[in-house]
Amino acid sequence: MFESFEQYRSGEQELPEEQIVWYLYGVGLEVLGKDKTPEHAQIGAPGPDQLLARVDAAGLCFSDTKIIKLGGDHPRLYGRDLANDPIIPAHEAALTIIAVGENRREQYKVGDRFVVQADIYFDGVNLAFGYMLPGALEQYVLIGEEILDGDDGCYLVPVQAETGYAEAALAEPWACVVRAYRDVRRSDLKPGGAVWIIGTPGAEDEDYRLPGAEYAAVPRQVVMTDVPEGLAGQIRNLAAGAGVQVTTTGRFSEISEAGLVENYTGGKGFDDVFVLGSGSPEAVEVADRSLNKRGRLTIVTDKPLPRPVNLDVGRIHYDETYYAGASPKNPLAAYRKIRPLHLKPGGKAWLVGGAGPMGQMHLQLALESSNRPAQVLVSDIDDGRLATTVTRLGDTARENGVEMITVNPTTISPEEFDGRLRELAPEGFDDIVMMVAVPQLISASAAYLAREGMFNVFAGIARGTTAEIDATAIALNGVRFVGSSGSGIQDLAQTIQMTETGELSPNRAVAGIGGMDAVWDGMEAVRDGTFSGKIVIYPQIANLPLTRLEDLGGILPEVAAKLGPALQWTREAEAALLGHFLVEE
Numbered sequence: 159m160f161e162s163f164e165q166y167r168s169g170e171q172e173l174p175e176e177q178i179v180w181y182l183y184g185v186g187l188e189v190l191g192k193d194k195t196p197e198h199a200q201i202g203a204p205g206p207d208q209l210l211a212r213v214d215a216a217g218l219c220f221s222d223t224k225i226i227k228l229g230g231d232h233p234r235l236y237g238r239d240l241a242n243d244p245i246i247p248a249h250e251a252a253l254t255i256i257a258v259g260e261n262r263r264e265q266y267k268v269g270d271r272f273v274v275q276a277d278i279y280f281d282g283v284n285l286a287f288g289y290m291l292p293g294a295l296e297q298y299v300l301i302g303e304e305i306l307d308g309d310d311g312c313y314l315v316p317v318q319a320e321t322g323y324a325e326a327a328l329a330e331p332w333a334c335v336v337r338a339y340r341d342v343r344r345s346d347l348k349p350g351g352a353v354w355i356i357g358t359p360g361a362e363d364e365d366y367r368l369p370g371a372e373y374a375a376v377p378r379q380v381v382m383t384d385v386p387e388g389l390a391g392q393i394r395n396l397a398a399g400a401g402v403q404v405t406t407t408g409r410f411s412e413i414s415e416a417g418l419v420e421n422y423t424g425g426k427g428f429d430d431v432f433v434l435g436s437g438s439p440e441a442v443e444v445a446d447r448s449l450n451k452r453g454r455l456t457i458v459t460d461k462p463l464p465r466p467v468n469l470d471v472g473r474i475h476y477d478e479t480y481y482a483g484a485s486p487k488n489p490l491a492a493y494r495k496i497r498p499l500h501l502k503p504g505g506k507a508w509l510v511g512g513a514g515p516m517g518q519m520h521l522q523l524a525l526e527s528s529n530r531p532a533q534v535l536v537s538d539i540d541d542g543r544l545a546t547t548v549t550r551l552g553d554t555a556r557e558n559g560v561e562m563i564t565v566n567p568t569t570i571s572p573e574e575f576d577g578r579l580r581e582l583a584p585e586g587f588d589d590i591v592m593m594v595a596v597p598q599l600i601s602a603s604a605a606y607l608a609r610e611g612m613f614n615v616f617a618g619i620a621r622g623t624t625a626e627i628d629a630t631a632i633a634l635n636g637v638r639f640v641g642s643s644g645s646g647i648q649d650l651a652q653t654i655q656m657t658e659t660g661e662l663s664p665n666r667a668v669a670g671i672g673g674m675d676a677v678w679d680g681m682e683a684v685r686d687g688t689f690s691g692k693i694v695i696y697p698q699i700a701n702l703p704l705t706r707l708e709d710l711g712g713i714l715p716e717v718a719a720k721l722g723p724a725l726q727w728t729r730e731a732e733a734a735l736l737g738h739f740l741v742e743e
């Protein structure tokens with residue numbers, strides 16, 4: 159117990175002998191903890207190069223339920239035997255340093271506050287916090303060299319003393335939303351990369367020019383398949399002057415893309431692929447399979463393709479593969495960015511599945527942005543979540559002059575839904591953000607993109623999952639598909655800055671709270687999608703059950719009295735909560 163909330167915030171405290179911990183022992187919720195309850199464990203003192211941190215708040219994430227579903231088969235656990243070597247899940251954490259190893263005392267002090275950038279790499283290996291490294295579902299966590307001296311530097315991002323614990327913990331999922339709009343697209347060929355150029359039937363009839371190509375970044379390798387001789391000659395001349403190796407393969411119908419990828423990229427994939435002409439949708443599909451991570455595929459044509467193509471939408475999300483179109487008169491124009499990735503100012507945006515926790519974050523970011531769209535459509539199949547979205551963010555939309563529309567497509571016929579979409583956006587939506595990992599829905603929604611529209615595959619759909627996409631819209635209409643997975647240190651730092659300057663209000667995403675005893679119920683609720691917003695666990699509180707904010711008044715009226723408009727979680731409510739449970743009377 160603490161004498162005051164101020165003492166709690168200071169980090170000055172006596173360390174208990176034991177702490178409460180949730181271990182995951184395998185696959186399924188039934189092996190999270192023991193009989194739906196946490197366990198007790200010793201608290202280790204920090205070594206000379208370690209810190210000991212108190213976990214003040216932990217957000218529960220749908221990604222945590224994926225670990226529970228897959229156990230040691232989760233890709234980030236590398237086949238770990240959880241029965242004998244369990245993990246401690248949860249990666250959305252607000253931390254306060256309470257003990258500092260002797261070799262770290264010039265850098266850190268007791269009371270310093272941080273959030274963790276969870277995607278941690280150490281010696282080239284992903285050791286994500288809450289996966290391979292112990293996560294936030296314990297009261298105290300040791301912070302070692304993997305986090306402090308990782309491949310990208312220190313994975314701790316500082317937090318001001320006045321910042322709330324929940325809003326700090328939720329900076330991690332918010333950073334994923336911020337990252338979704340950070341533009342990392344290359345504006346040139348990859349320097350030192352591998353290029354594959356594929357000609358299709360009819361490509362030989364085009365007049366290809368490479369204006370400005372001599373100023374482009376220089377790849378190490380160019381592979382040509384069925385490239386018209388006029389263009390091939392231009393490429394050879396340019397390559398000879400730059401020392402680039404050029405290889406001509408056999409006919410497209412005779413080659414193996416897997417063999418080319420292995421021979422010329424060491425199995426990694428081509429960094430830049432150009433498909434010349436519109437005569438072979440199959441060539442576009444083959445090219446897609448051959449892309450490296452963050453690889454770019456350019457369809458070089460002025461003509462429509464005869465059919466849609468099946469593209470790996472999972473890789474758009476996880477590997478940030480990218481597609482564009484260009485005229486034969488300037489194939490490299492595909493690298494010129496038509497527009498930024500953020501939602502088009504004054505435009506029309508559609509959030510598909512947008513009433514869930516992450517969808518509401520995208521919506522809130524759009525409404526609070528200084529360059530916000532004029533109209534946002536939120537579609538969802540849950541009327542309750544849609545109603546909550548309106549309650550939480552409807553006033554913000556009105557105050558900021560944004561027309562916010564909600565619709566449940568399952569309550570009307572497909573024809574009526576189509577009519578509604580075309581009524582709202584006769585020319586198409588400038589932005590579509592996909593929150594649902596269903597390829598058929600991606601295909602159907604993409605048909606409503608406007609010219610130069612942006613489709614953001616935010617949902618974590620598995621690599622290798624294809625969706626039917628109108629390649630003509632990519633080639634001729636400037637339509638773009640983008641995606642991202644997770645966030646980086648830069649994104650988390652930006653999110654914390656936006657929070658602390660008042661530009662962003664992460665607390666608005668909180669739908670429920672609980673103590674450590676509530677973790678099992680909380681994970682079940684996240685898995686089943688029964689809460690319309692985020693669930694935040696306060697690890698230093700043991701016996702607070704999972705509680706919706708709208709029910710808080712019947713349990714802790716003095717805390718509920720500190721909630722903001724529309725039952726919004728606040729720093730004042732959080733202080734009252736921690737004071738109720740942790741401060742001595």
